[in-house]
Amino acid sequence: MSTQLTGSVDLEIHGNVAHLILNRPEKINAMTVKMDEEMNSYIYQLNNNLDIRAVVLYGKGEKGFCAGSDLTDLGDYGSNWEYRNRFDRNLDYARAIWLIKKPVVAALHGWVVGGGLEMACASDVRVGSPDTKFQAGEIRWGWHGGSGQTQLLVHTVGPGNANLLLLHGEKVEAEAALRMGLIQEIVAKEQVFDRAIEIAQSIADKAPIAAQMTKHMVRMAQSIPLEVGLLYENDSFSYCMTTEDAAEGQRAFAEKRKPNFKGR
Structure with missing residues (x-):
């Protein structure tokens, strides 16, 4: 070298x-x-x-x-x-x-x-x-x-x-x-x-799982047909909604405060 x-x-x-x-x-x-x-x-x-x-x-x-x-x-x-x-x-x-x-x-x-x-x-x-x-x-x-x-x-x-x-x-x-x-x-x-x-x-500052999944989904949008992408997006969304961070986001919205995301 x-x-x-x-x-x-x-x-x-x-x-x-x-x-x-x-x-x-x-x-x-x-x-x-x-x-x-x-x-x-x-x-x-x-x-x-x-x-x-x-x-x-x-x-x-x-x-x-x-x-x-x-x-x-x-x-x-x-x-x-x-x-x-x-x-x-x-x-x-x-x-x-x-x-x-x-x-x-x-x-x-x-x-x-x-x-x-x-x-x-x-x-x-x-x-x-x-x-x-x-x-x-x-x-x-x-x-x-x-x-x-x-x-x-x-x-x-x-x-x-x-x-x-x-x-x-x-x-x-x-x-x-x-x-x-x-x-x-x-x-x-x-x-x-x-x-x-x-x-x-x-x-x-955003929920890290949601951020990484969003990046992943944008990549998928460049690689797969739209109809498949829409189905895949729904699966990804459904997973994100089961996370602790999603529950924290809903609580923070209701309580009018900034959410404390932990990546779980």
Whole structure:
């Protein structure tokens, strides 16, 4: 493995909100194999620590959220076949974001490129700054993204907008991204992180079972026929209504107070 490359992915826990931090600002947080391994090492903890109810994902530095994979480090993934099987080896950072069961809010600024775009699409809510620029530039070099780019983009923005990004290969500015639904809000650059935390904390204040089941159901809506989805939704709803948190929510409503959800 290349030892001269710097950078890390850091995990911080703040109450019931986890912060996943891409920490290689001098390279626009371009992801190395080491950073990929670190990202994947956190997924079990994020999914199984019941105190964590939401996740904020962001990248350090002024230039951008993430420039994707560091192309000088790709050889450390192994042979072509080993690279193809990286999902099974827990060696795909965008796939890692997709596997997080807790709701993920991405705080975006500057460049969101390649694998950075895939991580953003794998998140559940995206907040951007006016200088946010999205780009699926792989087509310019002879390939397309392989960690959800051609699939998640279609589900996120529709086939026409996805084709604009994927085939044109040029940047899409924040306002156009907002119209596409690629980001949900644009706020001042200095407010992006705080707004993402605000949204994540609001999610974390909700009943955690209901929040995770809601995320799961939105995923299902992207994958199964509507009629099946409606039946599945009713089963999920019925399960949620049997939880202690649902009973607490009903009591809190009747007593005109904030509910105290415990994830049971």
